[in-house]
Amino acid sequence: MRAPRVIAIQFDGLRADALTEESTPNLLAAAERGTWFQNHRSTFPTSTRVCVSSLATGVYPQEHGLPGNSLFSRELGETITTGRHENLVNWQRAMGGRLLLRDTFFERLGGGVIISAASSGSAWLWNAGRAAHLIHPVAAYPDEWRDEIEKAGEIPPAGEPDLDRCAWALDLALDYVIPELAPPVLVVHLSEPDSTQHHQGAAGAVHRQALVGVDRLFGAFRERFQAERDDSEQTNLLLFSDHGVVATAGMIDLEAELADLPGRGESWHVAHSEGAALFYAESEDTLIELAAFLRTKGWAGPLFSKEGEGAEGALPGTMSLGLAGCGGARAPDLLMGFQWGDGFLEGENREGALPGWGYSSVNNKGSGGTHGSCSPYELRNFLIGAGPAFEAGSRVDAPTGNIDLAPTILSLMGKETSGLDGEALTKMPRARGEERLYRVESKDFAQTLSRTEADGRFYLNFARLEKA
Numbered sequence: 241m242r243a244p245r246v247i248a249i250q251f252d253g254l255r256a257d258a259l260t261e262e263s264t265p266n267l268l269a270a271a272e273r274g275t276w277f278q279n280h281r282s283t284f285p286t287s288t289r290v291c292v293s294s295l296a297t298g299v300y301p302q303e304h305g306l307p308g309n310s311l312f313s314r315e316l317g318e319t320i321t322t323g324r325h326e327n328l329v330n331w332q333r334a335m336g337g338r339l340l341l342r343d344t345f346f347e348r349l350g351g352g353v354i355i356s357a358a359s360s361g362s363a364w365l366w367n368a369g370r371a372a373h374l375i376h377p378v379a380a381y382p383d384e385w386r387d388e389i390e391k392a393g394e395i396p397p398a399g400e401p402d403l404d405r406c407a408w409a410l411d412l413a414l415d416y417v418i419p420e421l422a423p424p425v426l427v428v429h430l431s432e433p434d435s436t437q438h439h440q441g442a443a444g445a446v447h448r449q450a451l452v453g454v455d456r457l458f459g460a461f462r463e464r465f466q467a468e469r470d471d472s473e474q475t476n477l478l479l480f481s482d483h484g485v486v487a488t489a490g491m492i493d494l495e496a497e498l499a500d501l502p503g504r505g506e507s508w509h510v511a512h513s514e515g516a517a518l519f520y521a522e523s524e525d526t527l528i529e530l531a532a533f534l535r536t537k538g539w540a541g542p543l544f545s546k547e548g549e550g551a552e553g554a555l556p557g558t559m560s561l562g563l564a565g566c567g568g569a570r571a572p573d574l575l576m577g578f579q580w581g582d583g584f585l586e587g588e589n590r591e592g593a594l595p596g597w598g599y600s601s602v603n604n605k606g607s608g609g610t611h612g613s614c615s616p617y618e619l620r621n622f623l624i625g626a627g628p629a630f631e632a633g634s635r636v637d638a639p640t641g642n643i644d645l646a647p648t649i650l651s652l653m654g655k656e657t658s659g660l661d662g663e664a665l666t667k668m669p670r671a672r673g674e675e676r677l678y679r680v681e682s683k684d685f686a687q688t689l690s691r692t693e694a695d696g697r698f699y700l701n702f703a704r705l706e707k708a
């Protein structure tokens with residue numbers, strides 16, 4: 241059996257500036273042996289399932305159609321969280337069509353294997369077109385596969401840090417998936433350091449344990465893979481995160497905050513989790529009222545609405561959803577990223593802490609860290625490519641992002657990559673592009689969005705709301 245041509249390992253929530261010799265020596269050693277893309281960008285909302293959908297399809301949310309970690313389904317008439325795969329199955333059934341609007345690279349390749357230690361919803365989205373085999377502690381595709389997985393070894397319970405589950409995923413790859421199934425492409429989604437960051441923020445001893453621990457697990461995986469496979473040098477390793485993280489400045493109970501605005505659940509709906517909130521309403525007056533109300537709150541950040549004139553959205557003073565890649569058929573009518581800031585919070589645990597803070601929805605796994613909004617700290621994730629297709633010791637400053645993973649894998653497998661928002665990273669040199677600032681001003685506010693544009697592609701740097 242041959243080794244996979246591509247092994248892609250997702251280190252959930254690992255910020256680019258968390259890669260250090262002290263904490264992540266094994267990932268840095270891989271960067272040394274391969275190519276380190278140092279200007280890598282996430283997708284907005286910087287929520288795991290939105291990012292996974294972009295990683296799997298190579299397009300922005302406006303093309304793949306998964307607008308948030310939580311969303312309001314008009315078909316079901318209710319708000320759903322996409323964290324549970326059963327909810328995605330129900331939503332898809334109610335829509336009577338595709339889960340994601342675009343093909344995943346597994347569909348284009350006609351197969352592959354995904355092992356996920358993260359939420360069942362994100363695992364399901366990696367396999368949105370059900371072209372791959374999926375292994376997850378509570379979800380499997382095909383379903384009969386669950387017995388097969390259990391035969392291969394006991395699944396440890398989730399923990400903090402969640403290193404046993406991460407070890408289970410990597411061991412399963414070496415013990416069973418690679419030797420028995422020999423998939424040409426294997427994706428392994430590790431829950432750390434994100435899982436710990438939600439409770440602890442990106443600081444302190446437990447966070448360090450998670451970060452150091454997941455790096456060590458990767459180091460051991462790579463060593464064993466090389467020792468056991470004569471053909472390991474033929475494999476391209478793609479090592480990446482989906483988004484970053486910021487320290488939580490406050491947990492906002494949006495239902496309570498919005499209690500005085502009449503019509504919730506009737507004339508308007510809200511779906512919120514972590515750093516983003518999605519609003520839905522038929523009436524423009526209602527949306528204007530919502531936007532005006534949000535702007536009275538210190539925790540509210542940039543607002544986006546459907547296509548208007550230029551950078552401005554249809555609702556006065558907001559930005560166009562399309563500018564951030566989040567328009568499209570399934571977009572909310574109004575999208576808010578929670579407010580964020582630079583530096584450190586007062587009284588914050590600064591032991592090994594990374595700068596950057598933001599407000600969070602109460603719908604978050606913990607109160608230590610959050611992501612989902614559009615700060616540079618959440619948008620800066622990492623990518624390293626190592627193997628025969630990647631130049632050793634190379635550093636790439638040109639902009640790259642989540643949207644480039646799928647075309648890269650397709651290109652490594654000799655497939656066509658046209659029609660995607662991203663571009664294969666095997667095509668070098670890449671255009672460095674230019675940073676472009678967009679600005680929308682209204683009476684008491686100014687909203688700025690920065691993106692780097694290169695060869696018709698764009699990568700979001702940040703979006704900021706400032707009060708006059």
Ligand SMILES: [Zn+2]
Pocket residue numbers: 252253287288289434482483
């Ligand atoms: Zn994530």
